[in-house]
Amino acid sequence: MSTAQPARRFFFILLTAATILFALVARPLASALFLAAVLAGVLWPAHCWLSARFRGRRGLSAAAFVLGVIILLMGPVVAFSAFAIKEGSEGVRYLSQAIRSEGVTGLVERLPQPLAGLAKRGLDQLPAQDEQNLGKTVQKQVSAQGGKAAAVVGATLSATGALVFQAVMMLIAFYFLLLQGDQLVAWLDHLSPLKRGQTRELMAEFKKVSYAVLLSTIITSAVQAVAALLGYFIGRVPHPIFFAGVTFFAAFIPAIGAGAVCLVAALLLFATGHPYSALFLAIWGLLVVGLVDNLVKPLLIKGGMEMNGAVVFFALIGGLSAFGAVGLLLGPLVVTLFLSLLRMYQRDFKTAV
Template sequence: METPPNRTFEVEDGGFIALVILISVAFAYLLAPYFGAVLWGVVAAIMFQPLSAKLADKLGGRKNVAASLVLLGLIAVFVIPTILLGINLVNEASSIYNRIVTGQIDITEIVRNLQDALPESLRRFIAQYGIRDFEQVRTEFGSSITSGLQALAGRLLSLGQGALSFIAALGVMLYLSFFLLRDGDRYGLLVRESLPLKPETRDSLVAHFLLVVRATMRGTVVVAVVQGALGGILFSALGIEGALIWAVLMGFFSLLPAVGSGIIWVPVAIYLFAAGEVGKAAILVFCGVFIIGMVDNVLRPILVGRDTRMPDFVVLISTLAGLELFGLNGFIVGPVIAALFMAVWNQQRDRKLAVLDEQADDPANARDETVAHPS
């Protein structure tokens, strides 16, 4: 059997590559309005498709039933609690906003109490940096809070008006998740076979991508939920106003390494100390350091594992950049892009080292080196 001659790169090949790129960009632009729905559908499939496959085997190969059961489980465990949490969060934020507007919560009085609690030495230290008029500080702080609450009220109103878009996005996510849970292996094979990479490089990158997505979801979502729940319970037990809002904020900031939920509970503890509630402040600091703070140190290494551990500064920068570019979806997209970036360059390094090892083991190269440098 004759070996086909090597093909040369022709104009038609370049035209086809350009067409593939153009159509791919156009398709990505088409999906942009539902980027979040598609992303979460893919993530749900990556996380739970192995479970769906095992369940299908136990059900005698009935993939439709298995995928439906897994999807119903996701709705019961994740979707419905998230919707209920969002409704309660909106109600609590609206209640606090109304209490501030009606004067039941006086922001300037809170600032005045903090001012009165400051020691004289600290006041002189602050005055050295040009902050002398505390009344002006109170006024500016109060106006900033009012502006922020007005913006929050507008955002909540827009969320209510966008309920139809939310329902549509949720439907797209669940619909996509069902088919990916049922036929994920087949679609994954199609994607792998279509990638213009060498098989060993392709398989390594795909495996790393799946590993990073699963580890990111386990290491961020679980930690965020646990820290937020513990923080909410603690704030509620201490009688702190808006415990649900603080819980959600602590869960959100727990996504950021080196910052974490401390950005919420530390200022609250300082305020409690300044307000004279030393006991509550001490309890909050103790629980914040030894319970809430330890969740990240204990759970995250176990859930993420060593294979996907990245330097904390890389995780922090990629998460912040992802949140800035992609909104809430960025806490997945950012670290995954950073992990793939490191994986690609590790692949390049391994290939370069392999070439150098082959050259070092090649007898011809050894003879050439002996001739060039005779003893």
């Protein structure tokens, strides 16, 4: 008895130390592992169906899903980069030719009226010699920087190395969870100190919430893109389909949001001499497109969860504030865990007084 007690204490000290070290090891990859687990849980039925079509070759099915996720992630990035390089190169070429043939004054006269007046007043403050030198300087700088447009975009993409690393880790974890996810769930259920079946019950709740959040996010982003597309057509934004596509993917990023794309398009309209269309699009983006996210998403999530709509709304806002972008998933999951544990306690542990 006397030797068992110190051994028990030492064991719990080792267990605590190992838990802390494990948390430190997992912390850098926590977001990637969490997203991989959510995707694997949501896509598990489709994975089982595809595995059956591949005659039980689960590795081939998992690889197909990983390839699909890569295409969904990289497709928009490649398309947007190609568009930015093309438009940027054409803009630099246009500026260089205009300055070479007509000078700064001729370029200013081509500007839309809201910008032309400001530029002319600025040029009027300069002596003629300074204006001539300004034209040569601008032409020289534009020509020098024109060839660097692609390099700037490449440098911007390379600066996202941490994001790429997290994405790669997420894809690797996603593959192995699809390959051996059922074995992992069985092992956790066996290892968990909860009653047999309770761990699976919690995971089933997590799966249901994850599915509801992901589906609602996709539908909400699509609705926002359609609403923004209508505004782009009314405001006569150039390349409206492209801007609608950017709006769809920007809606997945809380730090940007769909409304930000509408504001960028409004600035483009203002710079090209359409102030009233720009004002309309800015108001449309803030009121119509912005409110879709706050109204539609909680309603859709509520439809897939046994939770009050107000609780869903504050779970989304609180999760976003506490955990960042991943909080849109983690917030409702934390609330679901809390409510599920209360329900288990009421059902399995509470004794009649």
